[in-house]
Amino acid sequence: MKELVNLIEEIVELCYQQKKAEAYEKINLFINEIVKAIVELPESKVVEINGILQNILSAMEENDIVAVADLLEYELKEKLV
Amino acid sequence: MDTEKNVYEANMKALQLYRRDICEKLERQEKQKFFEIDTCNIEAAKDGSEILYCSKGDKVYYLNSKYAPLKEAQTWAKKCEVKNINQISIIFGMGNGMFVKALLERIPVGNTVIVYEPSKEIFELVLKKIDLVELLKNSKLRILVSGVNEEELYHLIEREVNASNFYHQNCFVLPRYGEIFPCEYGKFISEMRKAEENAYVQEITLIGLGKKSIKNSIENLKYILDGKSLKNAKETMPPNLNAIIVSAGPSLMEEIEILKKAKGKALIIAVERIVDLLLENGIVPDMIASADPIKAVPASEKMQDVQMVFLTTPPCNPKLYQKHKGIKIVCNNGGLYQNLCLTTGIQEDMVSSGGSVATFVFGVLISLGVKRIILVGQDLAFKNGKSHAGATQGGDPWRMKIEVEGVDGTTVITRQDWAMFKKDFEDRIENNPDIECIDTKNTGAKIKGTKHMSLAKVLEEYCKEEIPIQEWLKEIESVFKESDRKKALQELGLYRDELKETIEISNEAIKLCEQLKDEKGNEDSVEKLQNLTEKLTDMRSRILINDILYGYTTEMQAGVSNLESEGDLWESTKGIFEKTIEVAGEMREDLKEAIREIKEYFGEE
Numbered sequence: 001m002k003e004l005v006n007l008i009e010e011i012v013e014l015c016y017q018q019k020k021a022e023a024y025e026k027i028n029l030f031i032n033e034i035v036k037a038i039v040e041l042p043e044s045k046v047v048e049i050n051g052i053l054q055n056i057l058s059a060m061e062e063n064d065i066v067a068v069a070d071l072l073e074y075e076l077k078e079k080l081v
Numbered sequence: 082m083d084t085e086k087n088v089y090e091a092n093m094k095a096l097q098l099y100r101r102d103i104c105e106k107l108e109r110q111e112k113q114k115f116f117e118i119d120t121c122n123i124e125a126a127k128d129g130s131e132i133l134y135c136s137k138g139d140k141v142y143y144l145n146s147k148y149a150p151l152k153e154a155q156t157w158a159k160k161c162e163v164k165n166i167n168q169i170s171i172i173f174g175m176g177n178g179m180f181v182k183a184l185l186e187r188i189p190v191g192n193t194v195i196v197y198e199p200s201k202e203i204f205e206l207v208l209k210k211i212d213l214v215e216l217l218k219n220s221k222l223r224i225l226v227s228g229v230n231e232e233e234l235y236h237l238i239e240r241e242v243n244a245s246n247f248y249h250q251n252c253f254v255l256p257r258y259g260e261i262f263p264c265e266y267g268k269f270i271s272e273m274r275k276a277e278e279n280a281y282v283q284e285i286t287l288i289g290l291g292k293k294s295i296k297n298s299i300e301n302l303k304y305i306l307d308g309k310s311l312k313n314a315k316e317t318m319p320p321n322l323n324a325i326i327v328s329a330g331p332s333l334m335e336e337i338e339i340l341k342k343a344k345g346k347a348l349i350i351a352v353e354r355i356v357d358l359l360l361e362n363g364i365v366p367d368m369i370a371s372a373d374p375i376k377a378v379p380a381s382e383k384m385q386d387v388q389m390v391f392l393t394t395p396p397c398n399p400k401l402y403q404k405h406k407g408i409k410i411v412c413n414n415g416g417l418y419q420n421l422c423l424t425t426g427i428q429e430d431m432v433s434s435g436g437s438v439a440t441f442v443f444g445v446l447i448s449l450g451v452k453r454i455i456l457v458g459q460d461l462a463f464k465n466g467k468s469h470a471g472a473t474q475g476g477d478p479w480r481m482k483i484e485v486e487g488v489d490g491t492t493v494i495t496r497q498d499w500a501m502f503k504k505d506f507e508d509r510i511e512n513n514p515d516i517e518c519i520d521t522k523n524t525g526a527k528i529k530g531t532k533h534m535s536l537a538k539v540l541e542e543y544c545k546e547e548i549p550i551q552e553w554l555k556e557i558e559s560v561f562k563e564s565d566r567k568k569a570l571q572e573l574g575l576y577r578d579e580l581k582e583t584i585e586i587s588n589e590a591i592k593l594c595e596q597l598k599d600e601k602g603n604e605d606s607v608e609k610l611q612n613l614t615e616k617l618t619d620m621r622s623r624i625l626i627n628d629i630l631y632g633y634t635t636e637m638q639a640g641v642s643n644l645e646s647e648g649d650l651w652e653s654t655k656g657i658f659e660k661t662i663e664v665a666g667e668m669r670e671d672l673k674e675a676i677r678e679i680k681e682y683f684g685e686e
Contacts (some may be wrong), residue, residue, distance in 0.1 A: 016146070016156035048402055066146050066153060066256050074127070074148040 001080050004033055008072045015069030023065060045079060052076045085210060092208045095217040105227045117262050119464045121203050123210050126150050132209055133177050135261065139447040142257050144176045151179060158183035160280055161253055169241050172196045173269055174255030175224065177207055179217050193241055194222050199258065199265030227265055234269070238276035269553050291628035293374040294396035298417050299671045304402045304680040305395055305418065306566050308411035309557040312429050315449045317556060319548050323453040324348040325445050327366060328439045329355040329469045330460025332522040336536045337362050340457060346544040347455065350392060352438045353401065354469065355458065369589065371401050372434045372441040390554050392445060394434055408554060412445060416624050424572040425565040437502040443509055452518045455539055460525030461503045462493040488520065488527045495526050503528055532605065566683065573676055576622035580669040583620065586613050587658040594655035625668045630660060
């Protein structure tokens, strides 16, 4: 989980700096890793995390890279620590 | 509500104090419809900060983070970090000011930030609701707002960009701004690139021609001291005199027969390039104008047999000065000429030469107080692939070609340098609303602010009477009387002494640089070096070497960021003093020869 949190911090910095290509590359990596990691979490938490991940995907579709960073940093991170 | 009122009042007060131009333009403007966005508003982020959002169609765009906008702005500014000195950062979008503020906190003293807000509505909203006082006070920041003062972008970049920072510019776009304002963004990028290219061309010209200009000015000193006064020409000019500037555009060929009829009825000033063709066609202009340090001399031998006043500036090609026989009006271009005026107590208006000889003549006519200026052959565009009247080919194929609006509403092809001259004309016309400027060509680039009328019609309407132009020109008084000339010679002698001293001081400075390079950071040596530099800067003769050293030092400054150690710094400083010695020695010799020639020319001891 600690690695995922570190990865979030890297992604947030890239998103706030509008480095979209690098950010999206790391987001792909993050999603692959979190899917593997959440199987160990209680189901209620998994539901919450999935909801946030859905919102992140919507923000990506909307091309709103700052919203992606916000959701990762202020909604998802606290669920992982 | 009261707080909102206070914020707005404080912002407007700061605008009035520090950004008067924006304040006045905002007040003068009528309310405009939203462009590219439908609405904009402010709400509180989760951390309490005020953030912006706007709508476009059914989509809402947030321009800041909804959770932690300050952290977002600070993280964004980190990527924009500026390490070089004298660097320009240009930002598309001002938003709520948070990003700009974060960037300003990271840039070194002496650097400039230019911010361009594409939405006047956003700017007005932010003025009402967010405290911008600190930003408005910041002297490093230039603010441009579309629909308010966006036209200044071109001049601002042109003014700020030089050889030392051309390669150290950064352009940033605030989050979402490029997506929300595609039209404004395209306009902004295009205007920015044009201004940068022009600034670069001007800078390279200054560096390239700096030495030639000053050497020519020294060589031409005898003619300068024998020149006639523009101030006196203004005082004695016949009333209601109209002036025709004859340039070398291809359309001139269509008007050459009609132009003959203007002789004696309007002041005809021809640019040097077209004089041969005019003389071959039996037209003797009243004046021939040139301001170019390297322009070719007209070939026609007829030039020596006719009466034409030579209108010029000190740096003009000395061969042209020599070939022209007769009255010369040498305009005050600042620098050496202005120093000689100050020494002798003479007052001659300074004339800005602009980029071309035609814009120089335009400047002279403004100084003279001519109220109607007629442009002939000022095409500023190619015609059937030809660049100039009488030319057999396009000329200068290496120059970049661009499209501009034509005088007949079509699109015409122009060159980058001509587009710059066009802009120069337009600015001068706009700044002198009491002058009527008539453009007579049928094809070529449209010059905004001019009235379009055929030359035949102009002559019929405005140039009916004979005017004693030749009599006026012959009676113009000299600038420098004999006593003034003696004072000027004394001043030139003083420059020679100072240049000798410059060499001595520079030698001393080189020794200090060598010491500093070895000892690294001896404060006493640094102070001594500063004192020597100040001494050099204060010298009046500095005017003779400044432009040449400028070219050298700006090229060096461009590489300052690459210096690897303090030792490198002192080595490069030493290089400047070595260059100073070389230039001062050369100018001292040139001055010696010029003083000898002046004495010979005026038959003095």
